[in-house]
Amino acid sequence: MDDRMNRRNGYPLTVPDTLLDSDAMRRACAVRDFREIFRLVNRRTGSSQAVMAAAIGGMTSSRVSDIIRGARGIRGRGLIERVADGFGIPGEMLGLPARPWEATADGMETQDAGARGATPVGVDRRAFVTESAARSAGPMAAPHGQRAAQALDLMGGDGVSSVKDALSDLIDHYALTIRSLPPAEVYDELLAVRTQAGRLLASSVPGAQREDVTLSVGWLSCLLGIAACDMGAHAAARLWCGEADRCGREAGHPELSGWALFTRSLIAFYQGRPRESVALASRGQAITAPGTPAHAKLVTQEMRAAAMTGDADQMADARNRARVDMAKLPATATAAGVFSVSPGEDPPYTATALMLLGRHQDAVIATDHVLRTHYGPQTQRYGGHPSRGYARAQLILGLAQAGTGNLDEAVAAGHAALAGHRADWPTMTLAAKLCQVLERDFPGAHPTAEYRTRYQEVAMVPTGHHGSSGGSA
Incomplete structure (x- = not known):
């Protein structure tokens, strides 16, 4: 098991050897009885349907439920491969070629160790x-x-x-x-x-x-x-x-100073000190030039911090200024990395600002747009974990869905955000807020209890010791 678990380090779900080697699992895999496979994974590992769906990717918890009940099946090689990869089932057990994660570290090593000391000829x-x-x-x-x-x-x-x-x-x-x-x-x-x-x-x-x-x-x-x-x-x-x-x-170089103030403003925002966050973002804007990524990002930070104070007028003013500022960005400005601002119809953090002002349905629409625009399958996950930008966008979506009274969608978004086991402080701050909102608005509901359990599991992992940027909700 150690070898397989090590090779799958970073995947959100790996069935243990005790289950993989059981007669029931071997029989189910041999005949591709996915109803039984899903039932065994659900019951023997304690994984929720939402966690199973997130591990496979491109699947909802309701579909997992349908498969377990026998109402739906699994067809198509691509989906079968995703199930194998999602649960950590070796390819041969499902009649597939060996999966990429089954390769040994030695088998993946292609570099000549003797050539590591010099820059290869012809390489940039x-x-x-x-x-x-x-x-x-x-x-x-x-x-x-x-x-x-x-x-x-x-x-x-x-x-x-x-x-x-x-x-x-x-x-x-x-x-x-x-x-x-x-x-x-x-x-x-x-x-x-x-x-x-x-x-x-x-x-x-x-x-x-x-x-x-x-x-x-x-x-x-x-x-x-x-x-x-x-x-x-x-x-x-x-x-x-x-x-x-x-x-x-x-x-x-004032732009460097501006980015430093942006990080301080972000910390104040997640610590629940929005007025300090606004003041720091305004200081950064005063020393950076309009039409630069730093200035645009500082304006958007002011926007969501103003929303946290409940000042809808300042939020709307900052949103308009951010649009103007982003329109001034040169075509050569990078849209990737931490020292950048993502292009879009609305400035970054618009969905967060709308959610904080209680405009929950507008926030749902805005976050859905961010997730579709900025997070395709290749950018949603890094090493088997949700990327930080994707996770935070899902949590904003969860908070907005909870505000509209949609418990199932709120919980689904929360599970999607916490599908891996990496935790960073801003993401866990949002995850805790969603837990509080669900327990306040939907006390005693089974989905609320499921999300609380998953949140507590992830919260046990030391922040920052296990796991991009992109569009910002």
Whole structure:
């Protein structure tokens, strides 16, 4: 079991060996009796129908119920493969080829270990640096969190210019991937790189290059603030944001300072201090230029924080300003990563703002649009877990559905958000709020109890130790 469980690390559901090896499961798989397979998984693992549906993907809890009752069946190879992958049933048991997750780590290793010490000929340097930051340096690999710093240290022999370029590459890499990696792990890795960059800055860097290195240190500090926020380490996040702000001012780069203030505003928002959140977002807008991603994101943050205070007029004004600001963004502006703003008919966080003002049906419509537009199957999940943006959008949808009185849809959205076992602080804050609303508005209901159980299971996992950005509800 250990090997199979290790290979499926990150999947939301894996049936245990005791069930997989049982006569009942083997007989059901041999004849593809999916009613019995689903019934066994449901009863023997204690997994709810919603969790089973989310594990398979593209399936509702009501359909799982229909399959267990025998009202519907499973047809088509693609769906059968999804069932095998969702439950962790080896392909041969269902008459399928071996599933991708059945491959051993050795079987997947294709790189020549002897060639790891040099940049391959003909490979783009930026791609090589990014890849080097994410993989081991060989059999005697540095502990996780030190690999990128180790690569950076090796490049130091080529001079400040080489390290400066490598830092830029790494910042781009982390800006794109920080929200799809476990916060605690990415924090450790960023800290190691930031330490190396700090040592470089403390050395005799020529004046012409010092500003660039200072700016890189600032961006790394800003990323550390984001990772600390996702871990719920608020004191550390505040310190890193302060360092990023200082570097931004020292290097004459107000957009960096603006992003640091955005993270502080976000923390205040999720801590339930909306007026402080509005004030921090307004400070950021005052120092950033309209028509930049930072300024647009700060306006949208003001919008949802104003909604939390109940100020519908300020929310509407900020929403209009955000639309104007986003229209000014250059065509070359990136729409991916933490230092970006997602394009759309409405500014990011509109659905959240509508929900907070009690406009629940409007919030349902807006969130449905975000989920359809920004989260296709390939972006919903990372390593078997819902992406953070997708999970938060589902929780906003759940809160909005609860506000309309639709218990089943609210609970389904909550289960979709918590289908994996990764937890970051903002997501768990929303998940707790949905639990409170369901227990207040639908006390004693079985779906409410099911969601509470799932929330408590996920809440037991230390925040940030197990698991993108995209459209924002």
